[in-house]
Amino acid sequence: MSDQPLLNVRGVSKFYGSRIGCTDVSFDLWPGEVLAIVGESGSGKTTLLNCLATRLMPTTGCVQYRMRDGNLRDLYQMSDAERRFLMRTDWGFVHQNPADGLRMTVSAGANVGERLMAVGNRHYGNIRNTASDWLERVEIAQDRIDDQPRAFSGGMRQRLQIARNLVTSPRLVFMDEPTGGLDVSVQARLLDLVRGLVSDLGLAVIVVTHDLAVARLLSHRMMVMKGGRVIEQGLTDRVLDDPREPYTQLLVSSILQV
Numbered sequence: 001m002s003d004q005p006l007l008n009v010r011g012v013s014k015f016y017g018s019r020i021g022c023t024d025v026s027f028d029l030w031p032g033e034v035l036a037i038v039g040e041s042g043s044g045k046t047t048l049l050n051c052l053a054t055r056l057m058p059t060t061g062c063v064q065y066r067m068r069d070g071n072l073r074d075l076y077q078m079s080d081a082e083r084r085f086l087m088r089t090d091w092g093f094v095h096q097n098p099a100d101g102l103r104m105t106v107s108a109g110a111n112v113g114e115r116l117m118a119v120g121n122r123h124y125g126n127i128r129n130t131a132s133d134w135l136e137r138v139e140i141a142q143d144r145i146d147d148q149p150r151a152f153s154g155g156m157r158q159r160l161q162i163a164r165n166l167v168t169s170p171r172l173v174f175m176d177e178p179t180g181g182l183d184v185s186v187q188a189r190l191l192d193l194v195r196g197l198v199s200d201l202g203l204a205v206i207v208v209t210h211d212l213a214v215a216r217l218l219s220h221r222m223m224v225m226k227g228g229r230v231i232e233q234g235l236t237d238r239v240l241d242d243p244r245e246p247y248t249q250l251l252v253s254s255i256l257q258v
């Protein structure tokens, strides 16, 4: 990990009218670090993630991102075009529902290839070969390359969404309940796959999850949210093995269903 943060988050709040989405969230994220955001339903996890990924504009607060040239840029001051460029190249966003992150009516190969074209690849043969390699990496048989994702199972769609997001070597990937809609056995394999890719590629990841087991398996650090606030944060093993806040203790002892 480098000695300079990739993301500086300061005082991010989002209100929906008078309702709190999330409030006064501050943290740093380092390159290669995996941060889990956990908390019960309605605690503000998705709101925060969407603010960080600039899919939502916060009501107040500031997020700075370290560009590849080393300069910090304020995400909320960027033009829409600059933000779209970041999303296409430097970032990934893995949706809980793969249909939200895939184009369901173009082929699997095109879903992956499209991201390569967005970063300037023009050679059809190379794009197809890279797409095919990535399908293999996410355990989709290469002879399915011309099939549309609507012909895939839920687990395959999620793996395809992951390939589409990782093919351009992003530096930061946002994930909202990436295993949420899947059977338990499919979840376990997908998590293993994600864990391997994240460590091989040295990605920084912010992952929202209900599931403390997902946080345990994937993340270095975690933040616990309640009522829109971060009530506890720290190294994942510390938070799960020795939670300080009573609410986190309840979560960990599974008395609360999240």
Ligand SMILES: Nc1ncnc2c1ncn2[C@@H]1O[C@H](COP(=O)(O)OP(=O)(O)OP(=O)(O)O)[C@@H](O)[C@H]1O
Pocket: 016, 019, 020, 021, 022, 039, 040, 041, 042, 043, 044, 045, 046, 047, 048, 210
């Ligand atoms: N578009 C919206 N308009 C109004 N209120 C919203 C909107 N989106 C979220 N909220 C409110 O913001 C709060 C946080 O919601 P959010 O979706 O961020 O929670 P979450 O932790 O992701 O929950 P879940 O685990 O159920 O996905 C909730 O009170 C919710 O009702």
Ligand SMILES: [Mg+2]
Pocket: 045, 046, 047
């Ligand atoms: Mg959510």
